[in-house]
Amino acid sequence: MSGNINPYKNSDQSKRVQVEKMFDTISNEYDGLNRVISFGIDIKWRKKVVAMIAATNPQNVLDVATGTGDLAINLAETGANKIIGLDISAGMLSVGKKKIKEKNLDQTIEMVQADSENLPFEDNHFDAITVAFGIRNFETLEKGLAEILRVLKPGGLFVILETSVPTKTPFKQGYTFYSNQILPLIGRLFSKDKDAYAYLSESASVFPYGEKLNNILRKIGFTTVEDHPQTFGVATIYTASK
Numbered sequence: 001m002s003g004n005i006n007p008y009k010n011s012d013q014s015k016r017v018q019v020e021k022m023f024d025t026i027s028n029e030y031d032g033l034n035r036v037i038s039f040g041i042d043i044k045w046r047k048k049v050v051a052m053i054a055a056t057n058p059q060n061v062l063d064v065a066t067g068t069g070d071l072a073i074n075l076a077e078t079g080a081n082k083i084i085g086l087d088i089s090a091g092m093l094s095v096g097k098k099k100i101k102e103k104n105l106d107q108t109i110e111m112v113q114a115d116s117e118n119l120p121f122e123d124n125h126f127d128a129i130t131v132a133f134g135i136r137n138f139e140t141l142e143k144g145l146a147e148i149l150r151v152l153k154p155g156g157l158f159v160i161l162e163t164s165v166p167t168k169t170p171f172k173q174g175y176t177f178y179s180n181q182i183l184p185l186i187g188r189l190f191s192k193d194k195d196a197y198a199y200l201s202e203s204a205s206v207f208p209y210g211e212k213l214n215n216i217l218r219k220i221g222f223t224t225v226e227d228h229p230q231t232f233g234v235a236t237i238y239t240a241s242k
Contacts, residue, residue, distance in 0.1 A: 015139040020088045025193040026093030031068055033190060033197075037183055045230050046074050049130060049159050050235060054078040056157050058127035062086060064116045064148060065134020069096030069207075072109050076129065077129075083109045087115065087134075096226070116145045121151045128140065128152075132161040136207040145220045158222060158240045164209035166233035175234055177207055208229060209236055 013021075020107060034042060049071065053061060058080045061073040066085030075083050086176070087093050093111045100109050114120050116131075118195050130169035151157055165170045179201045187197020208216060210227055213236075217225045222240035229236050 015137075016088065016117075019137045019139075021198065022193055023087075023089035024091035024194050026191055026196050027068065027089060027095050029191060031070070031095070032093065033186065036190075037186060037197075041231055042235075045130060045235055045237065046071050046145070048228075048230070049132065049161050050074045050077055052159055052237070052239060053128045053130065053157060056128055058157075062119075062121070062126045062129045062151065064119075064129060064131045066096065066111070067092045067132075067134065067136060069093075069099055069109065069111065071130055071132045072096070072111075073099060073149055075102060076103075076105050079110070080127075084112055086112045087107060088115055088120070094108050095146075102215060108126075109239075117147055119147045119151050123134055123150055124153045125151045126153060126156060128157045128159070130159045130161070133163065135160055135162055136203045141216065142220060144208060145217065145222075149221050152242045154242050156242050158242070160213075160236075160238040160240075162207070162209065162238070163204040164229065164233055164236040165205060168220050168233070171232040176205075189196065196203075213238060 005049050027059060036047040054077065058078060061075050061078065061080045063075060063083065063085045066072045066087045069085045071087035072083050085096060092112055093113055097111050100106060100111065112120070115135070117140060131147050135141070135144070148158060183201045184198040191197055214225045214227055217240050219237065222242065224241040225238070227236050229239050
């Protein structure tokens with residue numbers, strides 16, 4: 001699968017294990033650095049995802065690769081009775097649980113440690129499923145997407161928020177400079193894991209986006225697939241149904 005690169009190039013561990021280790025290491029600094037790296041624009045993107053999900057009036061929602069739970073917390077605004085935030089990293093989930101408790105959302109949001117490519121849920125279980133900035137970390141993209149399709153109810157909505165590469169000048173050149181030079185530098189200066197932000201930058205640049213990802217979603221079996229570029233194309237929101 002194109003775009004499947006590993007955080008630690010000299011490691012013989014699987015990508016899944018490497019990703020888990022990386023996010024455990026950077027979990028405590030992740031939220032702060034995220035706001036700096038994205039200039040806070042990611043908050044606006046998440047609000048758009050929440051609005052799309054809210055329009056379907058879901059009763060239960062799954063947020064895959066939830067990390068520290070930013071999107072899961074935002075999804076409480078949809079009025080869903082139950083939201084599950086799932087992630088492979090215990091470190092990221094620990095940070096998320098603290099945030100959820102502080103916001104008194106313990107009764108609505110449950111954090112679950114599990115592999116996104118082996119979801120511990122029954123078929124046709126969720127009204128809506130989201131993934132924000134996590135799909136490129138799947139070890140096998142098609143397997144993860146097939147699992148999401150399996151646990152999504154017929155007629156349910158699947159929304160992806162993921163980085164993409166602008167195609168128009170000068171945004172393309174500016175993005176390339178920022179992601180190749182500035183983002184890894186910020187990581188080296190402020191992160192305990194010097195490889196993590198280089199990986200996040202590199203994985204974003206080679207991951208399939210736009211019509212390429214649309215076609216993968218269709219191939220897996222999703223219908224009504226659309227992509228909605230955000231902020232000159234530096235991120236894209238994808239919607240699909242079952």
